[in-house]
Amino acid sequence: MVCPRCEQGEIAATAIRCNGAGLFVCEECEATWIVESEIGARPFVDLGTHMRSLGLAPTWDELDARAP
Numbered sequence: 166m167v168c169p170r171c172e173q174g175e176i177a178a179t180a181i182r183c184n185g186a187g188l189f190v191c192e193e194c195e196a197t198w199i200v201e202s203e204i205g206a207r208p209f210v211d212l213g214t215h216m217r218s219l220g221l222a223p224t225w226d227e228l229d230a231r232a233p
């Protein structure tokens with residue numbers, strides 16, 4: 166799926182490593198959605214802002230690739 170914000174990056178299905186919560190993150194601009202069905206339909210959150218709000222470092226190291 167191509168990111169509806171930047172129209173360049175792919176949306177990656179990931180999970181937060183420490184709690185397994187799913188996230189959908191653009192690999193290009195890091196626009197983030199929590200729910201897959203809301204991608205493009207609801208405003209994105211910034212990956213760094215979301216991670217900091219959870220007390221985590223705002224890096225991809227905190228994320229795990231999810232099985233498709």
Ligand SMILES: [Zn+2]
Nearest residue numbers: 168171191194
């Ligand atoms: Zn993007």
